[in-house]
Amino acid sequence: MTAAPAMTRATRTSPHTLATKRRSPLSGGDSRGAWLFLAPFGLFYVAFLLGPTVWMLITSFFNTSTVKTGLGSFAGFKNYGEMLGRADFWSAMWHTLQFTLYTTPPLVVLAFVFAILTNRVRRGQWFFRLAFFLPYILPSATISLIWVFIFTPGSGLWASAQQAVGITPGAGVLASPATAMIGIAIATVWWTLGFNFVLYLAGLQEIPRELYEAAAVDGATTWEQIRFITLPLLGRTTTLVILLQIIASLKIFDQVYLMTSGGPGISTQVALTLITGTAFTDNRVGAGSAASVLLFIVIIVIAVVRQIIDRSLARKAA
Template sequence: MTATPVLTENPAARTSRPSTAPSRRNPLHLRDARAAWLFLAPFGVFYLAFLIGPTIDMLITSFFNTSLVKPGLGSFAGFGNYAEMLSRPDFWSAILATLQFTLYTVPPLVVVAFVFAVLTNRVRRGQWFFRLAFFLPFVLPSATISLIWTFIFTPGTGLWPLVESWFGISPGAGVLASPNTAMIGIAVATLWWTLGFNFVLYLAGLQEIPRELYEAAAVDGATTWEQIRYITLPMLSRTHTLVLLLQIIASLKIFDQVYLMTGGGPGISTQVVLELVTGTGFTDNRIGAASAASMLLFILILVIAVIRQVADRPSRAEA
């Protein structure tokens, strides 16, 4: 009579067997989730009240003949406000001026900020001074920046006409008084003002790159340019995308400097879309038409942002 073998369960197999008992969430995770939502709640309320809410209201208003001096939405216009804006020459002139300003500001604000960040990151002592020097103008209000640069470009008393006289150049009517140079003057003021923001983003990305990579490359005989090309640029690919996208959106939303420095002049050579919106809504009292122009600018920004993100997908997939 043969003995029946006793089957013993392997402890390793028992631990690897999936449990059929209902899973219970960790109370600590639930507490952390509640705390996170609690901290996000104030921002969420302001986000809904001052961004999402006004955007929905603007979308609704763009389909009505809403007036600033009459209560209510007014008569229904459908896509009439959009058709009117798309047929107005000053709207397309404002679009071109906005794109011109974007073209003048985005490349230098990205490239110069990157170069300054790379140079500052290589400084061993006194790096705080360069951080402060580059970022300090960004904390100043737009009105202060506009007054400073308007004074610099003022013929006769400004610094720029004095520099022109050193090189034997006649000052003429002034930088901001000429349709050919007014937008360039606004772009220079914006470059000096907002460079520090992109500079800080790049500097933060550079400090996340391990220094061992540069030391190993230097041991292998890599030059400074080769280290930047093969280490810095690839490691900052996400930072490049973030800075470029934020800068394009910020440049397309230009308003303060133009309104304070030139008022859209000379003529309408520097009139951007948001200034056209302000004039249509608060001077002509046509809130519906101004909302339609704002929505068209929103669509333009959204399309450019989507194109930029789609174009960046192959590079991120390769990385």
């Protein structure tokens, strides 16, 4: 007599268990590990970025000073009114805008042109990437020192080039109020061109070569290929490059401080040199913080406008 087969009971998984499994791919331990990896950056962000920003906003409403402890007396919007009524504040904002106008167009156009030329090179692209990007990794102090030597009157490379073509060197590029900002802009373009160049080159390499081959078969010239294929497909990259460049130009400080210290006179004084001078040299942190907030608002507005443009381009592409 054979034994009856054992009855197996089908196990059922409750909907709650399925929902729990689908809720997150990370278990509790993995989630804690992820937070531990994020903790160093989070501490750095709070201590050196978020914390100073909040402190700047708070001190802009007080008569805070570096020679007294605490926030000082409450000032309300007097610091903002004072900065908006100062002639040197508007002069510094104009010099900042002037520097932005001097640097943004060449940094966008030259990076685009050099990226297109490099992208057409079949071999040895690594050399051009290195050559263009190498100055960008140098510190601002080194770049400023190099270009101060170049613009040195009498013995600098620029003076030697002028003498070679029969031009009598003047007092120097950085010594004249009319040309000092141009000299700083030239140094900045040479220094930061490689970053935009790499962004454009990465965008160009994402475009399928079949599009260019098909356009060439249809009889499109090189300029027509750039106009109707390259420029439209690099639209979002261009908006990103322009936004990053404008924000970086509005935050100009190192080159001006190291090359001219805002001179001659105040002809190259920009927003950040005015802010640091007001806050630390004049010991008026509250007024300097108010100017910082005003500059911060300008940067936020530009970022919002860029986001709107980016979304409109995405809709057109879709």
